[in-house]
Amino acid sequence: MNFEKQNVTDYPNTNTIFQVWKFKEKLDLQDSFQSLCTLILNLNNSFFNRFPESRASCIMGIGFEAWKKLSLREPLPKELENFAEIKGNTHTAVSSPGDLHFHLRADNYSICFDMSTEISKILKPIADSLLEIHGFKYWDNRSILGFVDGTENPHGQDRDQFAMIGDEDAEYKGGSYLFVQKYLHNMDAWQSLSTEDQEKVIGRSKENDIEMADDIKPSNSHIALANIGDNLKIIRDNMPFGTPSSNEFGTYFISYANSFSTTKTMLKKMFIGDPVGNYDRILDFSTAKTGTLFFVPTKDMLNEFSE
Numbered sequence: 489m490n491f492e493k494q495n496v497t498d499y500p501n502t503n504t505i506f507q508v509w510k511f512k513e514k515l516d517l518q519d520s521f522q523s524l525c526t527l528i529l530n531l532n533n534s535f536f537n538r539f540p541e542s543r544a545s546c547i548m549g550i551g552f553e554a555w556k557k558l559s560l561r562e563p564l565p566k567e568l569e570n571f572a573e574i575k576g577n578t579h580t581a582v583s584s585p586g587d588l589h590f591h592l593r594a595d596n597y598s599i600c601f602d603m604s605t606e607i608s609k610i611l612k613p614i615a616d617s618l619l620e621i622h623g624f625k626y627w628d629n630r631s632i633l634g635f636v637d638g639t640e641n642p643h644g645q646d647r648d649q650f651a652m653i654g655d656e657d658a659e660y661k662g663g664s665y666l667f668v669q670k671y672l673h674n675m676d677a678w679q680s681l682s683t684e685d686q687e688k689v690i691g692r693s694k695e696n697d698i699e700m701a702d703d704i705k706p707s708n709s710h711i712a713l714a715n716i717g718d719n720l721k722i723i724r725d726n727m728p729f730g731t732p733s734s735n736e737f738g739t740y741f742i743s744y745a746n747s748f749s750t751t752k753t754m755l756k757k758m759f760i761g762d763p764v765g766n767y768d769r770i771l772d773f774s775t776a777k778t779g780t781l782f783f784v785p786t787k788d789m790l791n792e793f794s795e
């Protein structure tokens with residue numbers, strides 16, 4: 489079986505646009521969806537051909553409700569569901585709607601902008617835009633909190649293995665589970681911490697990005713709770729965004745995984761805590777405003793959907 493993946497394993501690029509759309513009620517979606525699938529394939533090919541060095545890519549994810557509305561293949565991908573909120577005693581990973589998700593990456597912002605414009609032309613008559621975020625590379629891949637983000641991501645062939653579904657769901661081999669959350673940070677509270685205290689929140693040094701030794705790393709630090717073992721990893725492509733003049737400082741958390749249960753386990757440890765109540769201290773400075781699960785079909789499936 490052929491399974492050319494969408495570009496779920498690439499590294500973050502300099503510019504990114506994220507979009508979430510929700511279909512309008514009672515409309516015939518089929519023709520527009522077919523055109524959209526064709527467009528996604530075309531955008532990837534066209535920008536690769538015109539600007540091969542730009543690492544441009546356009547990835548479409550499809551939500552659980554949308555999959556049913558569009559009458560796509562059955563049975564559904566095994567772990568595709570509506571994300572159910574995860575409520576800890578102090579912080580909640582909220583659930584928010586979304587039928588289609590777009591992850592548009594390039595080194596040149598113009599490419600992201602043009603991809604976003606073409607997608608919007610097709611979707612505007614049939615869907616409402618729920619979110620559009622323009623993320624940027626901040627220094628040496630730092631999150632807006634000032635710490636390097638992405639260091640412990642898998643590399644090389646491990647990226648394929650952890651991002652793409654394998655034989656466990658053969659019908660959907662090469663697909664991927666995409667989970668996203670928009671976070672807003674309380675920067676005043678964050679900046680009131682000393683660098684040493686910020687390092688205890690993350691579990692790594694700020695300037696040099698070195699992991700703390702296990703005997704001094706706090707059990708409620710972000711990496712102590714998010715690390716659930718060497719065999720359970722996800723591909724994270726977080727991007728910072730913000731508008732300082734209106735005091736908006738954010739992280740768009742985005743992950744691709746071969747199973748959603750891996751991502752869910754991380755979320756449970758972060759929000760509920762391990763043991764219960766020992767939640768991730770990063771959440772005292774970061775509020776999840778959205779949370780949605782999508783399935784990313786292979787390019788071959790997009791081809792099939794476009795016919």
Ligand code: HEM
Pocket residue numbers: 631632633635636637638639640641669671690692710711714715716722724726739741751754755770774
């Ligand atoms: C406020 C949003 C978030 C920010 C700013 C953030 C930032 C960071 C930073 C700075 C690191 C350390 C460097 C690295 O290895 O990448 C890290 C690690 C990590 N994060 Fe996050 N993160 C966020 C949310 C999440 C969420 C929601 C998850 C999972 C669902 C997650 C999973 C991980 C994992 C698995 C690691 C690597 C742990 C390890 O093996 O050392 N992060 N994150």
